[in-house]
Amino acid sequence: MADLKLINLHKKFGSNVAVDDVTVTVKDGEFVTLLGPSGCGKTTTLRMIAGFAKPTSGSILIDDKVITSTEKNIFLPPDKRDMGMVFQSYAVWPHMNIFKNVAYPLKFKKMSSSQMKKRVEEVLDLVKLSGFEDRFPHQLSGGQQQRVALARALVMEPSVLLLDEPLSNLDAKLRESMRYEIVELQRRLKITVVYVTHDQIEAMSMSDRVIVMNSGVVQQIDAPRIVYQHPVNKFVANFIGMANFIPCEILQRTGSAVRVKLKDGFNTHFLNVPTPEEQTYGENVVVVVRPEDIDVLPSDGGEGTKGILERQIYVGDRNDCIVRFGDVSLRILTQTKYSFEVGQEVSLVFTNPILLDA
Template sequence: MSAVLVEDVSRTFGDVIAVNRVNLKVERGEFVTLLGPSGCGKTTTLRMVAGLEQNTGGRISIGDRVVSDAEKGFFVPPDHRQLGMVFQSYAIWPHMTVFDNVAYPLRIRRKSKAEIEQRVMATLRLVEMDKFAQRPAPALSGGQQQRVAIARALVFEPEVLLLDEPLSNLDARLRTQMGDEFRALQKRLGITSLYVTHDQEEAMALSDRVVVMHGGHILQIGAPEEIYQRPVSRMVAAFFGSPNLLDAKVSACEPEAGTRYFQLTVNGNGWQGKARASEKFEPGESVLILVRPESVRVGDQAADGALSWTGKIVSSIFRGPRTSIAIETSGVRINIEAPAILGLKVGDQVKVAVPAGGAWAIRPEDAQK
């Protein structure tokens, strides 16, 4: 039994289809992230799981219990769903101490004083905030307030934790630190988490699986590495960084030994080589070849079957640990993330190659999506 099951769920606001027939399963203990551009329906999806928004189509279950069924007109309100929630604005109460903030969900559930004392302190210890129990909430840093918000969401042992951009108010360094801390806590306690962000790196660093959304639809669900290295469409590929997406034609295709993938031989404009794909292609078919900028090696001797180009550097941006360069070669422009130590300059003529496994083929009709 999954912890959260979303079946064919939609939500319309007048003419706007905010969420369009979404299907999603979150397993117990899993960390699943909804990722997508602004307005794609992430918050609406999360709010429907929470019961803060009613779905206009489909069915939502938490554990073994259906909590909303649009067709049957059945709906369980949020306070009967056993969910913890953490939002972007932590909404911790400024006039209360840390202790009272975390105790609040237990007080409204009319727990005894002794139980409240014991559970609040145990939860504060989990997030390492027990020393601050008697502090007024405003006298805390952003990261500490965030931990109080997480403690408050965890204190009544929810079945699922829902988090909507909980780190977006923090500066970049604290965001990474809090994200890593939260992931460690989530793993240690095995808290099932459904998380929303529009930050790709955050999604990849935290999640067991990422759900890429666009325009109310789900484009792809998969482990971070799968979404990043083996996207099903141009849109998913382009959602992460500035990938190279090169037009090519298939000349051969065979199953790759020991994997569920296929090996393609592809021909582009003045180049050729091998790429992998998740499905079979026929010779003569058009494909789009994804090559991540950091997968391109400068100056490497091209191995057998590797994609390779020789061209002139047309732009070079120093970024500290690495340099972003672009080379132009027979009408193809290749973006490359190269080690800064190579000292590459505009005008340099370079040879570049993509090692095996660095080229991924996408079907052009999927590429339209």
């Protein structure tokens, strides 16, 4: 059992706030990813969890045991936290063979050499490196070195595994296969994972929940599908996947929907956008539409939402188009059965529009 609680975790470097009051509970056996652009505070958060950095204020608990608390002046050192950590740079020791690299953390445990050997063999088997015991890191590929780092993090059987951009030094193909291997390993070991990446595909494909961060502040914590379909603000909508933003004006609220007027410069269009009842909006709002959530139809010349087709690239299973709608260029991925000419007027149908503060 290892629930991990971060409570009002705050970290300043001088006057620069790197992590701003992060509060989250990671459930036992959950795979949670900190996702955000470079410099948003992911590594700093992970280092505070691991005990490599002290927060300016806040606390960290594992299963209600306090491991960091500025208020209570508690700070458990990294080796007392029952956590394993994998760094982007692998951090394997070049002068030690693979066996010694992986066995290293066990040296501080009272353990017979046969027990140690058994444990190292088990964990090398887990990361598919059996038989590599006598090799040195320079005799391994990047992916294999990263597995050594993973094995070393797992050898103590930690209840929490922390990974900081562990795949970013690998080539694209290997990165993809390692994603699945890490998730599979996590499922098998039922270990709690906090994973850090700036790569949204990695975060979306691996995680139970994603914590989207920007400038040290948590923006949204939700399952990948929710983060994509119901982003809470423009930052999240833009950072996760592609998004079109159309400025609009709220006309009326009708129960669980909002009727808006799309400002396209020359025509007036109305759209009903389903919204949570409790949601309130400011003066300026935008409708967010994903490229795959816009249908392009032949223009009938009558009412409706119209645009001008500016570009289209046929990519087999769909058309990748740009349609000018007032001041906005909409990126559209459509499986339309119609064929259009560039410059032609088309009708647009927005499915799954999302209303957000501008």
